[in-house]
Amino acid sequence: MxxxxxxxxxxxxxxxxxxxxxxxxxxxxxxxxxxxxxxxxxxxxxxxxxxxxxxxxxxxxxxxxxxxxxxxxxxxxxxxxxxxxxxxxxxxxxxxxxxxxxxxxxxxxxxxxxxxxxxxxxxxxxxxxxxxxxxxxxxxxxxxxxxxxxxxxxxxxxxxxxxxxxxxxxxxxxxxxxxxxxxxxxxxxxxxxxxxxxxxxxxxxxxxxxxxxxxxxxxxxxxxxxxxxxxxxxxxxxxxxxxxxxxxxxxxxxxxxxxxxxxxxxxxDKQQYRSNDTFVNEEYDYFDIEMSKKTDSINKNTNSYNKELDSYNKEFESVNNELDSVNKGINSINKETNSLNKEKNPCNKERNSVNKGVDSMNNEEPLFNMTDELEEDNQDVNLIPDDVELGMQEMAANIENDESLDHKLWTISEVARKKRRLSPRVLEGIILSLLEVKPLMLKELAHLLERTPDGLRNNYLGKLLNEDKIQLKYPNQINHPKQAYIIGR
Known part of the structure; x- marks a missing residue:
């Protein structure tokens, strides 16, 4: 329509x-x-x-x-x-x-x-x-x-x-x-x-x-x-x-x-993990929401580990919320690319697992408290060498940043998923906002916007490419397996 x-x-x-x-x-x-x-x-x-x-x-x-x-x-x-x-x-x-x-x-x-x-x-x-x-x-x-x-x-x-x-x-x-x-x-x-x-x-x-x-x-x-x-x-x-x-x-x-x-x-059905939040009725007001104010975090939960990072997680979308668990869907901490449970990772011991007991990402306790827990269980033994612990902290910071970006992308594209009848101008604006966050592949854009890849390519991305508003990440290799769209320079 x-x-x-x-x-x-x-x-x-x-x-x-x-x-x-x-x-x-x-x-x-x-x-x-x-x-x-x-x-x-x-x-x-x-x-x-x-x-x-x-x-x-x-x-x-x-x-x-x-x-x-x-x-x-x-x-x-x-x-x-x-x-x-x-x-x-x-x-x-x-x-x-x-x-x-x-x-x-x-x-x-x-x-x-x-x-x-x-x-x-x-x-x-x-x-x-x-x-x-x-x-x-x-x-x-x-x-x-x-x-x-x-x-x-x-x-x-x-x-x-x-x-x-x-x-x-x-x-x-x-x-x-x-x-x-x-x-x-x-x-x-x-x-x-x-x-x-x-x-x-x-x-x-x-x-x-x-x-x-x-x-x-x-x-x-x-x-x-x-x-x-x-x-x-x-x-x-x-x-x-x-x-x-x-x-x-x-x-x-x-x-x-x-x-x-x-x-x-x-x-x-699609937004069941969200509460009865207010829908953005005016299309062109979308880009004026407080999302653009870096100092005004959407996350109002004072206990959330994301607060200092200006996270886009609202309290009911917190990592500790059952419906918006970081372990769910595309944001899962257990995704293959982000997992702390890879075999080569020494964290993947049963007693040390990030997903174990009170240390689960879904638990209401702070996110990475497993070192304290290990010290309580093994006061006489230092199970985590300093270099490994430092690596774990860096990994946690990277994951935290990735999850923050994922939530940011999900929030930016929310109006497109909720409202199928967006004008081309508005959807193009959303695409540009997404690409300002990070480069995205066609299938990633299709998932975020809930549009077909062919429809996006034919109706929006081609036009934005012609206008030099966006660029291909690998312009000389059109069929590159990791081809993505980036914001125009």
Whole structure:
């Protein structure tokens, strides 16, 4: 629900895309299993309808899949009929950019590969729009069931609406194809072409300007759709019922793509480790918060070891707080890169462990009090040589500094995680503020901002690079494994 909507320049305002009659494409170009399936569903939906008795060509003409040129003897499949019922190889002859893809990553880490994926080009099925709908819905909703908190049928209906919306509004002449993504708690529907109505009108559900009305008609005839324009409004209502994040309808004017993201998490779920803190409602006031005042520490806990460092840890976000424990998530003291428990570290003895008993990072006692504890247990033995103890103190200081930076980054990016509809100017400002703290890799920025890496790269980072506001850490090695973004000099 972002960005300014513009008509795609390639669209024709009078003749709709899928009305085109392909006089050299006939019944032989159809997948008859797809036709058979559609007619069965039509008969189930309308058992007494007179079209059930028609010959195949006449039936296709009635539903908009076959066309006849007036005052001539020419006839053939319509573009809608080709898309719905033909096969990928034949469709691609007319539409070279045609591509359908479904991909799934239920472990929540898409970068490590997709656990399930199919495309219109894999040769295991017809590759047409009609069959794509059913294959996708089967996988998209396979693990969605009723629960005490969620009505599975409502969610199923919303995913159906979102998928049909992508199929009927897609510009099949456009690049990139239709891509449906499923992650652990997120669904993403991306199609070429921008909406033909302003985003606000699309969400209100009052007006719809279809790019492919014949495809839409075919879905209506088997009771898969109601009147145009109601789908997004229905989705927004259901997501609101469960207090999930507002559906994000993005119009990417650079790539000429529409992207609908449905997140089944709520802001409360994502920020459960925080108390009922005040949300920053005014976007442009964000950069005026007291975060910028070095002398005014956000950490008001007088016992916190971070107080003298101007930590951004509020009292309820202290290291000693159960919900914001340094041992949790990305801030864990046990992260591989920060761990005091590596084998080569002499601290990793059971009795000396930083995580032992009262010395745990989660304990309400001061952070590094293990030396005193050891002295009490072993008064006659000096277990920690001076050089090792000095090294431990330096390590503790480094970890303390790293954790302070992590909390600072997390605080700076908080508004982006809470509010999906930030203006580009504000999100760019947040990115610059993050990079002023330290260089960050693309995946780190994506995690902090809860945006997709591709979206950040295409919509924000590229622009900031062109404006010399940021730079690449390794400009001469674009694919460097540790490539990161730094603030421009």
């Amino acid at each position: 972002v960005n300014i909507n513009k008509h795609y320049p390639g669209d024709q305002p009078v003749v709709t895309q899928d009305n085109l009659i392909l006089e050299h494409y006939g019944l032989n170009e159809l997948n008859f299993e797809s036709i058979k399936s559609y007619r069965q569903k039509f008969q189930t939906a309308k058992p007494n309808h007179p079209w059930n008795g028609l010959e195949i060509k006449e039936f296709l003409y009635k539903i908009g899949a076959w066309g006849k040129l007036r005052n001539t003897s020419k006839e053939g499949l319509t573009l809608a009929g080709l898309l719905m019922f033909s096969e990928e190889r034949i469709i691609s002859e007319v539409l070279p950019q045609y591509f359908l893809e479904y991909r799934e990553s239920t472990d929540g880490i898409p970068s490590e590969g997709w656990s399930n994926r199919f495309t219109s080009q894999d040769g295991t099925w017809s590759g047409n729009v009609y069959d794509f709908y059913f294959k996708t819905m089967q996988d998209l909703t396979g693990d969605i069931t009723d629960s005490p908190k969620v009505d599975g049928e409502l969610v199923h209906a919303c995913l159906h609406e979102a998928l049909v919306n992508a199929l009927v509004h897609a510009d099949y002449y456009g690049e990139g194809g239709i891509v449906i993504e499923k992650e652990k708690m997120i669904f993403r529907f991306s199609n070429p072409g921008l909406l033909r109505t302003p985003t606000e009108q699309a969400l209100e559900g009052r007006i719809s300007n279809l790019r492919n009305p014949n495809i839409f008609k075919m879905f209506i005839l088997i009771n898969f759709c109601k009147r145009a324009g109601s789908g997004l409004k229905k989705i927004e209502s259901v997501w609101s019922i469960y207090n999930w994040d507002e559906p994000d309808l993005m119009q990417d004017t650079q790539l000429n793509r529409t992207i609908l993201t449905l997140d089944r998490q709520s802001t409360i």
